[in-house]
């Protein structure tokens with residue numbers, strides 16, 4: 001087992017308005033993209049701030065890059081990069097000035113700061129805007145500049161808070177690609193918060209799902225799917241909706257856990273892959289034409305929405321058995 005880049009146990013933070021984070025325990029491994037998922041107010045930003053040592057915990061412990069975030073925050077932040085929700089650029093400065101300013105604070109001398117800033121602006125497709133004031137930038141351009149800024153000192157660990165919020169689909173795809181390439185570099189670890197699953201979620205190797213400050217699930221999408229559902233899903237294309245009789249026949253097969261109609265066939269949850277040929281022959285015997293039968297792995301979105309639905313039934317503190325290990 002590799003040493004985790006970050007680990008926390010029982011991390012808790014309260015505000016006068018209530019508990020923002022309640023007993024969070026999780027870890028991240030070197031080079032992984034860990035997604036912190038949950039609706040607005042779930043405690044994602046609070047978690048990042050605690051892990052980066054800009055917020056003091058009320059209880060619990062954390063170790064990030066071998067440091068205690070609250071007691072050794074400055075040392076820690078020299079090795080981490082952050083993209084905050086609103087990017088936080090200086091509107092009156094140009095893109096290049098925003099970067100060189102922070103590069104100087106980060107300890108680069110004037111001779112080194114400018115080329116480093118230009119290198120990153122170029123990499124993020126912003127070199128042509130280097131000398132333009134940030135106040136006229138689109139959300140996507142701001143995110144790029146802020147991402148470049150987060151990388152000036154080549155951090156080992158990146159905290160990205162809602163990196164794609166406010167972006168149009170094309171800018172989203174570009175930023176997601178960028179994040180993917182950042183994570184792939186030199187084992188850099190990325191913690192990514194998002195309330196919008198879409199593209200960003202696809203980068204994640206593991207996901208932690210928070211609701212109202214409670215961790216409701218933590219693991220790889222496949223692990224969580226394995227805990228949430230029995231077996232696999234198979235989509236059978238019949239070129240037309242299934243009859244009630246066919247659905248009943250399929251549902252009665254021992255290997256079929258559940259069977260629902262689709263516009264052009266049906267979706268069956270079966271115990272394992274071996275059930276697929278049985279399903280197909282049952283359709284053929286019933287006089288159907290089978291155009292395709294595809295096993296389908298649940299996506300991160302499927303897993304998230306299922307956890308959300310089950311959590312809503314259990315209430316905010318209800319633990320889903322087996323989902324947080």
Ligand SMILES: Nc1ncnc2c1ncn2[C@@H]1O[C@H](COP(=O)(O)OP(=O)(O)O)[C@@H](O)[C@H]1O
Nearest residue numbers: 015017020038039040041042043044045046047
């Ligand atoms: N600085 C703060 N002062 C008071 N309440 C806060 C502060 N930061 C966060 N909270 C509260 O803590 C809860 C979690 O917030 P946050 O971590 O920002 O959630 P998320 O990032 O998942 O949307 C919310 O109810 C929020 O209002």
Ligand SMILES: [Mg+2]
Nearest residue numbers: 044045085161
């Ligand atoms: Mg937030």
